[in-house]
Amino acid sequence: MFERFTKEARSVVIGAQKEAHALHHPRIGTEHLLAAAADRPESPGGATLARLGITAETCREAIRSAARLDEDDAQALRSLGIDLSAVRTRAERAFGPGALDRAPDETDGAGGADRMGGPGGAASRWWPFRAAKTSRPRHLPFTKEAKRALEGSLREALAREERWIGVQHIVLGVLAVGQPSTVKVLRALGTDPEALRAGLLADLRPAA
Template sequence: MFERFTKEARFVVIGAQEEARALRHSRIGVEHLLAATAGRPESLGGAALFRLGITPETCREAIRSAAGLDEDDAEALRSLGIDLSAVRARAERSFGPGALDGNGGPDGTDESPSRWRPFRSAKGSRQHHIPFTREAKRALEQSLREALARKENWIGTEHVVLGALALDHPPTVRVLRTLGTDPQTLRADLLAHLRRAA
């Protein structure tokens, strides 16, 4: 399937790993694919995000916001005597930086960073392989279906976005709502633009 990916779409797949790494997440999710696509505004998928005001920075902030507790939750915990910043600091002292930033494993449980498989980058620095979530894999598979439905024999960033939106994945929906849009609006905008470009 990856032989069908355009150069831009391949950059998105690689960029999704970098987005997850930058956010200190243990898995690459659908939301990381969108953040990486937002970083390619010259591509069809990236342009659709850009038209709705979605940039890599705003997407990262929305991912952080959607993954964490909101201020009402934090206030409720404070009223019980639980200081989230103290809990985070203690967890990071015991388990390392970003210990509470897990993105969840395929079975819904957090994966410990100790389970990451290390590899060395071209520069020789120690890094870790970050696996794709089941949903992210499904989004990439759906991108192929989206391309075939449009009778196109390549997978571009537009297909990656359409594949991500087709899943109606709750974390992705939360991220998009935080960004002031929703899957239906983004899909309609992208499809309308593709029709005009054809």
Template sequence: MFERFTKDAREAVVSAQEEARALDHAWIGPEHLLLGVVARTGAPGARTLARLGITPEACRAAIGSPRPFDDGDAEALRAFGIDLEAVRGRAEDAFGPGALDAPPPAGPAPRRLFGRGGGTKAHVPFTRRAKKALERSLREALALRDRRIGVEHVLLGILDAEDEVTAGVLRRLGTDPATLRSGVLADLAQAA
């Protein structure tokens, strides 16, 4: 499938791997692909992100955000009698500080592949979510009748409303999958 990717789209995927390593993550998820896309300044899709004020720095901060739950989540849970801060406190008592800060990667337990300060160039696997996002990018290109998979298709493939991790990152960036999808499609239509 990667032979159908444009040079920019391939570089976005490579950037995603580099970003995962820089964040000391042992996996590549759609959130890392988003970082790879936003880094392709000027490419379709990346321009939409820039227009919405989404920068690589803001994206990194949203991915590394210490609280994956926002105030809206806490309020919704309170309606069911669940105190999110109390749950967080108990989880940290049992599993250590930051136990709820990042989602675990899909698949087997993560192994520490590299250390801080450069580390090695060990393989960083794609999560099931990231693989599905890349598969969706092919479907997006076909739906738009494009012969090649570009950065814009990778971005559209990432925008799965059911992927709560990526949706949370987008919320922290001030948008959501549906709004971003509409923006990308509008920008593509305007460029045509």
């Protein structure tokens, strides 16, 4: 699949990792793909985001704000005697790091490898976004939603009868997933998945 990605689309995938690192997040989510796409305003998809006033920086700030709201929710639960950190610690002690971040079907039955990219995973033969062994900052894993968005970018391209995957297809893939954290970011930026998708498709429509 990766060979279908344009240079700009590949830069979005790489940029999403940088966005997650810069925000000190442990995994790459659809919101990081969105921020990386917004950092390509000259590309289809990125241009639609720019037209709506969504830049990489405003996207980052919305992601930070959403994270602060999540922390406020956690504090509210602590006031009720529910400590999410303690719950996470117990879950990870019992089931391994990131246990609360994994869906039940994210591991296979032969040793818990990530189906989408880890050693022995069902799709490890084609999943292209694995870490290279370099001295760069450690590789961050993609969330299952981010993986679905990248897979969805291929479906979006095929639906448009296009043989390559561009930034616009990644954005459409992100919108199709509808990850709640990314929806929250979009609403903070003054739009929502439906409106952004409609605007993007309108921008991609050939001029009469």
